Amino acid sequence: MVTVWVSRDAGALALGAEATAQQLLAGGAGIRLRRNGSRGIYWLEPLVEVECAAGRVAYGPVAARDVPGLLNKGLLQGAAHPLRLGPIEAHSWFTSQQRLTFARVGRIDPLDLDDYLEHGGFRGLRRALEIGSLATVNEVVESGLRGRGGAAFPTGLKWQTVLKQPEGQRYIACNADEGDSGTFSDRMLMEGDPFSVIEGMIIAGVAVGATRGYIYLRVEYPHAFQVLNAAIAAARKAGYLGADVCGSRIAFDIELRLGAGAYICGEETSMLESLEGRRGEIRVRPPLPAEKGLFGAPTVVNNVVTLATVPVVLAEGATAYRDFGQAKSRGTIPLQLAGNVLRGGLVERAFGLTVRELLYDYGGGSASGRPIRAVQIGGPLGAYLPESQFDTPLEYEALAAIGAMLGHGGVVAFDDTVDMLEMARYAMEFCAIESCGKCTPCRIGSVRGAEALRNIARGINPEANLALVAELCDTMLHASLCGLGGMAPFPVQSAMKHFGGDFRQRTPGS
């Protein structure tokens, strides 16, 4: 029997991986088909990996119709073929990456606990149980890990705050409401290595004395839902979740909850409201969720990538982790390269890669073959960067210095056909669609902003409308209650600043 791997990741499925897998099963006697997550090399999905003496030899992209020919040419022996990529881990896309959080994604069967253990799984949890609560929190503080969801708040500080609260019920809430366009790292982790998220949550529970965790998953991720549900059940069965985690007499269990299509629920207080079964309207801070969070109890709210990185920090040690990265951005960041690029996918590296290196060295330039004119970093609330800023390193402070933000690490490229006025209008419209309605600057400002930008596009009072947009942005920035209204001006202002020509000389009626 020859072991052949085909991904069941949603991105691979969207490119036809299921049909490829079925064709392999139908055509190849002697195949042991295994399913993995995606390695994030989406430009070569569906990827077929054959276990050979040389390692896992990959072919890609393999459409279902390519399978019979490949089998004839000796696919199962790893034979030569135009689609042959060689041993996958020696591929240049991976050799320059530093995969810590994503070390197992694409390599293992996501729901095989033995696979997880063989690849270093639960080492972090064992260490946390050995060193105990306070030392675990300190380890995370020392690692310099900051929240990968977008806000980049130091994870260890959050945990310390929860630990300091008076005795009583505490919660761990995993924010899996990955709504930013251009991002898919949470999804890849949940589908490709769900036990790492679960392990991170258990460690957080051990660290701050929480016995219950919730995962708030967006409804747009049905595949992640299935994998997580199965993984939670498997972890419970194996004694990693429940009344007695690994015989430690510490209790911890996880409940998976589904969102219902509201972008705002990725904002932590809105997510807590939603978890409690209410409208996802944001809460005024203070109190912080770490003091008064889910059901009024102290709550650690962390993103999927953050939690899945915690086991690495514990297993390898804080120093080993903080040795990656630069300045105040320590460790690695899974960058998601998306939109109009030739080679899109996931690149995990120590902080510091420049936008240009990501776009061209990894991405190979635009998919359309036209010049890349703009990139949006950090989702729909992130700034647009012009080509002159492409040498900025992808790290928190360097991006903040140019009025941009790294957010959740999504980088979306646009070629020179993009109309930046249209993108600015869309940013306001998206904010209007997704505003929770609680505060006026966001609720009204976004509607009026979209309207004014529409008028500019039609050549109606452009100067007055541009001034109005600038004023609305200012109000939203400074007076909104949360990041939605408070950051929606970023894409608008950056578009106006760097691509001003797109906002002028619009002909009436166009």
Place this chain on the structure above:
Amino acid sequence: MKQSAAPKPLSQAQHDEILAIVARHGKQAGPLIEILHEVQRSLGCVPAEAVPVIANALNLSRAEVHGVVTFYHYFRGAPHGRQVVRLCRAEACQSMNGVALAKHAMKRLGIGFGETTPDGAVTLEAVYCLGLCACSPAAMIDQELFGRLTPERLDELIRRDNEKVST
């Protein structure tokens, strides 16, 4: 949420089903959204008539339940068409001709986003990111995902599934 045009009372079976769903979530903390998901899975939507039943069973006001149902884009007041095309309209997909694809879909189906064709065959919905941004433009058609969509491919997928339904 889209309101059903002609409200009709719940059947006894639907009524009982809703109460059974609420009872199943009895021990859960903050269960309302979980209950709404299950009601929608079971009845195909969350009909307005279900709101007082759920409110009563959970000891909430009708306004509270109505407020939650209408806050979330995913909950619908009327069942969708036989096929649901959820087209991503977010930035990454826009950068790869997503806007043209959306216009094509509306023209091809003769409906706007959030609408269902008069024969009840297809519902067209906007979605803001499916996490398939490295293979834009993307869509979820029923439960199946598609990346690098073209207008031609979208036509095939719509036609294929409609034929499947009509045979």
